[in-house]
Amino acid sequence: VHLTDQEIKYINAIWSKVDYKQVGGEALARLLIVYPWTQRYFSTFGNLASADAISHNSKVIAHGEKVLRSIGEALKHLDNLKGYAKLSQYHSEKLHVDPANFVRFGGVVVIVLAHHFHEEFTPEVQAAFEKAFGGVADAVGKGYH
Ligand code: HEM
Numbered sequence: 744v745h746l747t748d749q750e751i752k753y754i755n756a757i758w759s760k761v762d763y764k765q766v767g768g769e770a771l772a773r774l775l776i777v778y779p780w781t782q783r784y785f786s787t788f789g790n791l792a793s794a795d796a797i798s799h800n801s802k803v804i805a806h807g808e809k810v811l812r813s814i815g816e817a818l819k820h821l822d823n824l825k826g827y828a829k830l831s832q833y834h835s836e837k838l839h840v841d842p843a844n845f846v847r848f849g850g851v852v853v854i855v856l857a858h859h860f861h862e863e864f865t866p867e868v869q870a871a872f873e874k875a876f877g878g879v880a881d882a883v884g885k886g887y888h
Pocket residue numbers: 781784785787806809810813814830834838840844845846848849879880883
């Protein structure tokens with residue numbers, strides 16, 4: 744996916760202030776709470792019985808951090824996301840994750856960023872992130888087609 748210089752500026756201004764553990768943990772927790780059927784992939788993560796349990800589950804938080812860090816790497820070279828080939832294959836062939844969930848995950852990250860950054864998260868900033876996360880979801884989903 745190709746972003747303009749302005750879109751890259753919008754993204755970097757926010758992303759440089761992102762706490763991976765906080766935002767990633769909240770985003771993965773939201774995914775599991777809002778779309779409870781996504782919990783099926785995380786059966787080894789222990790207690791996911793309530794929104795509170797999910798939000799405080801250390802495995803959820805740690806994994807959210809890992810995924811966000813991976814997205815952070817992708818944001819540095821959105822023009823070339825071929826580096827995601829292996830990860831894509833892993834999610835499709837080994838984990839059998841429904842690729843619609845990659846789009847959903849981008850959506851919850853947008854919501855968490857909006858929640859944290861208030862006025863700074865303008866519609867233009869959102870548009871830049873939607874474009875970037877669309878590219879990431881597409882790249883992680885590549886192994887499916
Ligand atoms: C959209 C962007 C996503 C990225 C960049 C991403 C990235 C990653 C990374 C870096 C790992 C660790 C791989 C390793 O250990 O080598 C991982 C594992 C995993 N991902 Fe994703 N992921 C994404 C979305 C999702 C979604 C939406 C789901 C499910 C709904 C999911 C389910 C999993 C599972 C179950 C694991 C293995 C967890 C474990 O057992 O430790 N991923 N992902």
